[in-house]
Amino acid sequence: VVLCVDRAGFVGEDGETHQGLFDAAFLNSIPNTTLYEPASYEELADMLRLAVSDQTSGLQVVRYPRGGQPKLLPRGYTYQPGSYQIYGDAKAKTGVVAFGRVFFHALEAAELLAGQGMPIKLVKLHCLRPIPFGVIEELMKCERVFVFEEGIQAGGIAEHLAACLTQAGYPGKLVLRAVDDQFVPQATVASAFRQFGLDARGILDTIEKESSIG
Numbered sequence: 001v002v003l004c005v006d007r008a009g010f011v012g013e014d015g016e017t018h019q020g021l022f023d024a025a026f027l028n029s030i031p032n033t034t035l036y037e038p039a040s041y042e043e044l045a046d047m048l049r050l051a052v053s054d055q056t057s058g059l060q061v062v063r064y065p066r067g068g069q070p071k072l073l074p075r076g077y078t079y080q081p082g083s084y085q086i087y088g089d090a091k092a093k094t095g096v097v098a099f100g101r102v103f104f105h106a107l108e109a110a111e112l113l114a115g116q117g118m119p120i121k122l123v124k125l126h127c128l129r130p131i132p133f134g135v136i137e138e139l140m141k142c143e144r145v146f147v148f149e150e151g152i153q154a155g156g157i158a159e160h161l162a163a164c165l166t167q168a169g170y171p172g173k174l175v176l177r178a179v180d181d182q183f184v185p186q187a188t189v190a191s192a193f194r195q196f197g198l199d200a201r202g203i204l205d206t207i208e209k210e211s212s213i214g
Contacts, residue, residue, distance in 0.1 A: 001059055002051045008037070008063035009100065009150040012189040019184045023063060025155035028129050032058030035129040037100040040069045042079050043126065065101055065150075067189070074107050083127040084135050089119035094211065095142035096203075097135070097161060099125040102150045105193065108200035113207060120207075128157045131164050139165060144173045146207055148198055153178035175210045177203075 008020040027035055034054065036047040044064055051060035076087065088110050098106035103124050110120040121142060123135055139145050145165065147158040158176040165174065177197055184192060193199040197206055 002048075003059065003061045004048070005061060005063035007066045009065045010184065010189045010192040011066045012192070013186060014066065015186045016183055020063075020065070021150075021152045021179050021184060024128060024149075024151045024157055027059075027061055028155065028157060028160055030059060032056070033129055034058060034060050034127065036060075036062045036126060037128055038062070038064055038126070039100055039103050039124070040073065040077075040079060046079075046081055047126065063100075069101075070104060074104050076107060076111065077104070081126075083125075083132040085124045085126065086138065087122040087124060088114065089121055090138075091141075092119040092121040093143040094118065094207065095121045095123060095139045095145045096207065097123045097125060097139070097145065097147040097158075098149075098203075099128060099157070100150055102148050102198055105198060105200040106148055106203050109203040109207065112200070112204055118207075118211070125157075129160070131157075131161055135161075136164055136168050140168060140170055142172060144175070144211060145170070146175045146177070146203075146210070148203055149176070149178040150193075150198055151178055153180050173210070175206065177206055 005023050011018045038044040038047050047062050051062050054060050096106055110122045113120050147161055149156055149158040158178050162174050
């Protein structure tokens with residue numbers, strides 16, 4: 001079975017009852033599930049093709065937000081098929097994980113931080129479940145790891161990734177940013193990103209603050 005989950009994440013003026021913030025958390029608990037989250041039209045087409053052509057017996061899910069991709073894709077963005085992709089400085093001690101449209105905000109924040117002399121290893125997940133083992137290997141090299149998710153934190157992908165790192169013996173600092181135990185009221189998508197610190201400024205501020213205090 002292939003599920004296409006529309007209106008994933010913040011839905012803006014569609015209203016409080018339509019926020020797509022919980023599906024990744026409950027789908028993450030279903031065995032034999034593969035969960036994809038594209039950030040662009042090109043990625044959506046590729047991930048749908050992967051989901052439809054997959055020969056395993058498990059559930060295939062592709063989740064995508066209301067609306068479309070940015071009119072102008074950010075400088076530095078390229079898409080390479082695979083379960084994840086690394087941007088920025090692969091040797092940086094600060095690792096940032098993002099996926100879906102949050103990735104574009106994280107990419108902007110990473111470029112600003114790099115310009116301030118703080119290199120970032122930005123890991124973009126294409127496949128949210130199962131977490132690619134290579135992602136864990138990459139993050140184990142970092143002193144600090146930040147995970148940003150446009151979804152509920154309890155049981156979500158950020159928490160699952162944190163658990164994977166903990167089980168692998170990760171000794172560094174972990175910071176998760178997602179929607180924490182609440183329903184999100186009707187608002188514009190942009191204001192919801194700002195409210196939960198998932199826009200470029202919020203991501204940058206979180207990384208600067210948490211890095212300065214150890």
